[in-house]
Amino acid sequence: MADLKRLAEAFIFAAEAPLSFERLCLLLERSRPEVRPLMQELLTEYSAGQRGFYLAEVAGGYQFRTDPDCGIWLRKLSKERPLRFSQAALETLAIIAYRQPMTRAEVEYLRGVDSGGVMKTLLEKNLLKIIGKKDVPGRPLMYGTSRQFLELFGLRSLEDLPTLKEVSALDPELAEAVPLEPESDN
Amino acid sequence: MAFEIHLDNFTGPLDLLLHLIKTNEMDIYDIQMVEITEQYLTVVEQMKQLDLEIAGEFLLMAATLIHIKSRMLLPVSDEPVEEEDEDPRAELVRRLLEYQRYKQAAEALEALPQLERDVFVSRFVPTEIADSADETVSLGVFQLAEAYYRILSEVPAEVFHEVIREPLSVAQYVQLVVRQLADGQRHSFRRLVAAWPSRAELVVTFLAMLELVKMRLVEIDQVADYGDIWLKLRVAQGELAAVDLAEDGFGYG
Structure with missing residues (x-):
């Protein structure tokens, strides 16, 4: 039988989606204490920046991923253009990611704008999921982010989200983000 | 500005x-x-x-x-205002x-580095293998509902055609037609069926007429295409009584 570490590596390599530690133990038919050190070794051996790919911890599992700095080159490989999120979609995703569970009305209050269409698209892309109904009149649906959301942004879990800034003043950077046309003279 | x-x-x-x-x-x-x-x-x-x-x-x-x-x-009042100050x-x-x-x-x-934009993973699992894997898939309500609607849209809507058996018998209408024609005069088919306006009755009357022609009890003629059909008894009243006009003879079940 192949050496356990090589087998673990092969499993992760061939798996369709990030492979969780629990599932890996089941596949290898070994106990967690036996597998854990192997994974530590693999993570070190395949740490980012050494090869074209690295062993990433994503969405509660392990997955080999190419190094982000190769990204612009690798895009040539795929025929499809990568997902481009609209500003509205990103705002909606961010709000739900940080504040979940959220109802549509709550998202719309925060954004100040109708968000039904955006949320439907995100649901169809499996980035959002319905996680229940809120116990208020009308029992509106509550939304959260999905496992695919974590996979898409390479996050281990929701705790991995960038820390939300506590803002008490206007961010001067943002003013530049939206350029204003120079005053017209007529 | x-x-x-x-x-x-x-x-x-x-x-x-x-x-x-x-x-x-x-x-x-x-x-x-x-x-x-x-x-x-x-x-x-x-x-x-x-x-x-x-x-x-x-x-x-x-x-x-x-x-x-x-x-x-x-104007801002100097007095301490109620709650909403x-x-x-x-x-x-x-x-x-x-x-x-x-x-x-x-x-x-x-x-953040985004999958398929900055970061790529190898995806080479053939679909057959992926499908047969006995993995449990975790699905949300939305995905379930979506799958359900997809299936629904693929299934052609069932069309039910309700068949109600009409309690009409050709034999009965044969007798009715014969009774109408008993006077030995020519009768218009149109006039004949006017008494039984439903489509089913029309059909049965027509069948009865054909039966009577087959049995050489009635002669019919039609002057023009789509014109009215004229019926006339071919036999004398007495002969008619000798003919069995019971249900079984026509084989319509």
């Missing part, structure tokens, strides 16, 4: 407002309502001129701004700051 603004850059009224406050270098805690409201309305006016369908939210915000502005124009702008400021927070979060999200 002549602003020209890329309107599609703004995802909503809060976004636009935030932008106006920043370009005017205002203190967010001390928004100049008169100025901001004026500029905001100018932009909304531009939207109208461009024939853009102005989202209701932009108009709602315009109303909110005007409301706040008017409240601020009211808050700056009329307070809620707006809270919303703006909260919105800005998530706008920044959205930018941070966008900056």
Whole structure:
């Protein structure tokens, strides 16, 4: 039988989606204490920046991923253009990611704008999921982010989200983000 | 003030407002309502001129701004006012700051290495293998509902054709026709069926007529195509009695 570490590596390599530690133990038919050190070794051996790919911890599992700095080159490989999120979609995703569970009305209050269409698209892309109904009149649906959301942004879990800034003043950077046309003279 | 603004850059009224406050270098805690409201309305006016369908939210915000502005124009009384002594702008400021927070979060999200854009994984599992894997799939309600609707849309709607058996017998109508023709005169088929207006009765009468022709009891003729059919008894009344006109003879079950 192949050496356990090589087998673990092969499993992760061939798996369709990030492979969780629990599932890996089941596949290898070994106990967690036996597998854990192997994974530590693999993570070190395949740490980012050494090869074209690295062993990433994503969405509660392990997955080999190419190094982000190769990204612009690798895009040539795929025929499809990568997902481009609209500003509205990103705002909606961010709000739900940080504040979940959220109802549509709550998202719309925060954004100040109708968000039904955006949320439907995100649901169809499996980035959002319905996680229940809120116990208020009308029992509106509550939304959260999905496992695919974590996979898409390479996050281990929701705790991995960038820390939300506590803002008490206007961010001067943002003013530049939206350029204003120079005053017209007529 | 002549602003020209890329309107599609703004995802909503809060976004636009935030932008106006920043370009005017205002203190967010001390928004100049008169100025901001004026500029905001100018932009909304531009939207109208461009024939853009102005989202209701932009108009709602315009109303909110005007409301706040008017409240601020009211003289501030020195007496301690009831509960609501808050700056009329307070809620707006809270919303703006909260919105800005998530706008920044959205930018941070966008900056993360994104699958299929910056980061790639090998995807070489043939679909047959992937399908046969006995993995449990975790699905949300939405995916389930979506799958259900997909299946529904593929299944052709079942068309039910209800068949009700009419208690009409050809034999019975043979007798009725014979009775009508008993006077030995020519009778019009049209006139004959006028007494039984339903489609089923029409059919049965027609069948009865054909049966009678086959049995050489009745002769028919038709002058023109689609014209009326004329029926006349071929036999004498006495002979008719000898013929068995019972149900079984016709074999219609």
